[in-house]
Amino acid sequence: MAELMYWEAIRRAHDEEMARDPLVIAMGEDIGVAGGTYKATQGLYDKYGPERIIDTPISENGYTGVGIGASFLGVRPVIEIMSVNFAWLALDQIANSAAKVRYMSGGQLTAPVVVRTPGGTAHQLGAQHSARMEKVFMGIAGLRVVTPSTPKQAYGLLKAGIRCNDPVLINEHELMYNMKGDVPDAEYFHPLEGSDIARPGKDVTLFGYNISVHWCLQAAEILASQHGISAEVIDLYSLSPLDRAGIADSISKTHRAIVVEEAEAIVGVGSEVMAIINETCFYELDTAPVRVSAAHVPIPFNHTLEKAAIPNANDVVKAVLVMFGKA
Template sequence: MAEMMYWQAILRAHDEEMARDPLVFAMGEDIGVAGGTYKATTGLYAKYGDQRVIDTPISENSYTGIGVGAAMLGCRPIVEIMSVNFSWLAMDQLMNNAAKIHFMSGGRIRCPFVMRVPGGTAHQLGAQHSARMEKVFMGIAGLRVVTPATPRDAYGLLKSAVRCDDPVVIIEHESMYNLKGEVPDAEFFTPLEGVEVLRSGRDVTLFAYNISVHWALEAADYLAKDFGIDAEVVDLRALKPMDRAGIAASVRKTHRAVVVEEDEAPVGVGSEVMAILNEECFFDLDAPPLRVHALDIPIPYNRRLEKAAIPNAAQVVAAVRKLLGK
């Protein structure tokens, strides 16, 4: 095992896949000479040259389209959008081409395309740089959507995404790039489907993804120490396709559920999880599931208001105690 930062794990995955396959290349704004806004492509430009690490203009739809077209011809592009907010500008290529071409061609054309996007609320970046768009990508048939919560998964999911023949959107988080964690020295691949039980428990399941995994783990430790409540923490990790069986299996054990997300509640990940619980294990529930989520407002720039708009571990603890009638 080696301890490394989230961005270093992404960089390692980039480097290994580019060294292995000359058809893997990276595109995005400032990913070349500058090494990426979050350092995730540092040194690749010098190592692989400007034909495989391509600095693009500020034109998301154009360079995403180039990546999608290259994928249709057999390349394996990794396109980085500087902020998930800007992926709206690339949505035409992503939704109408990358996600649909395999089906519209009768299975004759594949699109092994990877889009990496940092999202979420960082530190006073304002409403136009603080979006959470998981639910948007989840609503597009033909895409895979994954969200690494640790350096281990940041490495393993990118490796798997590059070798997948389907288009994959990887949603990272702007506040986690300097997060440290252990990553195995040997090459490995994290599945693009399925949940992961990070902490086993018997009283309630905390479903989380991306940065909210860390709030859930913090809350679970506090609940156990101060209230004797044994919470299970499940990292949803792959949001599309979502692991219905894995979600149901945990709740059939604990009989209670809280979904923790940084996104606003309407039409979100939490809504989908609660629908799955209703359909798969309604009679296994001892109480209605609860959601912990952001306020349904554009994220304020003011630091105090920004913190007030998004959830935290204390709110998760409060939700669990409410669910248990404590």
């Protein structure tokens, strides 16, 4: 078990898969000679050359479509979109080509691409560089959506995404590339469906994904040490499909639910998790589920306003205390 940074784990997954299969390629803006904005392909241009580590023009919809077209012939492209905000431009090819081609060809043609892209609000990047788009991708039939919260997941989800025959969107986070964590030394494929129990507990379930898992874990620690509340943290690393059984299992144990998301509440992960709870285990609830979400605003530049728009661990603690009548 080695401790790696999140970006190092992603780089290792690229390197292992490219060494194994000459049809695995990576493409995106600045990923080659420049080494990648977040270093996810650092050094690989020198190792695999320009035909397989492809510096693309700034044409997000175009090069995403090129990767999809290549995948029709058995190529396994890892398409990096430098910031999820630019994926709005690539939505036509992701939604209309990659996600639908298996279905509308009656199973003849598949698009086994990985689209990797960091979302989330970093520090003062302004409204057009702070989007969280997972809710958009989750609604597209034919597309898998996963979002790693740890270096181990970042490594194992990319490995599995490259091998899987479906298009897989991997939602990363700009603030998480330097996060450290243990990654198995041996080759490892993380499941693309399901959820992880990041911390077991019995009084309330905190559902998180990607960065919000860490807010939930911090909150659970505070709740245990200062308030005597045992919170279970469920890591929803698969956003499409969501783990209906895993969500119901945890609620059947804790009977209370809080969904924590960095995105706006409207039409989001929280809405969907709460709907699943209603559909699968409503009568297990002791109280109404709650969402902890971002403000419904374009993310402001001003640092104070930006912090106010995005939830944090203290917001999660407060929501739990209100739920338990302690605040």
